[in-house]
Amino acid sequence: MRILLIEDEPGIARFLTQGLEEEGYAVDVADTGPTGLAKALARSYDLLLVDWMLPGLTGLEVCRQLRAGGHATPLIFLTAKDTVQDTIAGLQAGANDYIKKPFHFEELLERIRVQLRPRPASTEQFTVGPIRLDVATHQVFRGEEEVSLTQKEFALLEYLLRHKGTVCRRQSIIEQVWDIHFEYNTGVIDVYMNALRKKLRLSKEDECLHTIRGVGYVARD
Structure with a gap:
């Protein structure tokens, strides 16, 4: 499973990358909005972890552009923004989940597992x-x-x-x-x-x- 982490804080990026790789995930990192968007468009990822406040292009705009282009890769926002309006804006942009900083790494792992859980085929x-x-x-x-x-x-x-x-x-x-x-x-x-x-x-x-x-x-x- 390959994850793209778009996070501009070097310490947070290193911590998450190390933890995710120890759990068996392959992790690519981008530290700006435009770089993250380009990477997300250039190859197939199983999951995107996107910080909201990014240089060059906000995480919200990255999400909107991906969804507008038909990309359905599960996306989880990582953000310090904590108002109901912010949560609504993130979900409306097409995010699958929203986790507020600071968070426990174990909670993030569980949210990732939920998004990567296979969906059974259905004729319903x-x-x-x-x-x-x-x-x-x-x-x-x-x-x-x-x-x-x-x-x-x-x-x-x-x-x-x-x-x-x-x-x-x-x-x-x-x-x-x-x-x-x-x-x-x-x-x-x-x-x-x-x-x-x-x-x-x-x-x-x-x-x-x-x-x-x-x-x-x-x-x-």
């Missing part, structure tokens, strides 16, 4: 209202029209459709979709739900993703 399809989600092809359709979703938007929709007809509580959503198992502001869910509804063009007549105030959300026809 789920529908609600005019929406159809195909797990195997990772596609979503409104009628016959394909709708482009981010990885996290897709995961959120899949979770709701797998539990169609059942109210999904906010804490369960944040644990299962975001893999966050501690007290956390769940306001990020609302941002993603709003984005989903807009992308799926759900009107009042065909609304099928319902808000249960103070509780969570439910998918139902």
Whole structure:
């Protein structure tokens, strides 16, 4: 497994590189945003670890450019930024996870393992209202029209459709979709739900993703 670490602090880069290599990972390092982006585009990596505040190009912009170019490599932000708005911005840019500095190396390792865990093949399809989600092809359709979703938007929709007809509580959503198992502001869910509804063009007549105030959300026809 090869990891690209984009980190401009030499001490942190050395510490993480040594620890990851001791765990059996091959690690390439870049110390600026443009260099990291170039390396990520030049070869295939299994995972990207990206600092947010980088010289030349922020980690956020690196993530956005990779996702805009169709690169789906799992990406984890390493950052001292800790507001809800920062977390939302990182996830909306296409990050798969977000770990705040300072962090325990063991926690980082576990988050890496989660992202590298093999996804079993599936032929499952789920529908609600005019929406159809195909797990195997990772596609979503409104009628016959394909709708482009981010990885996290897709995961959120899949979770709701797998539990169609059942109210999904906010804490369960944040644990299962975001893999966050501690007290956390769940306001990020609302941002993603709003984005989903807009992308799926759900009107009042065909609304099928319902808000249960103070509780969570439910998918139902």
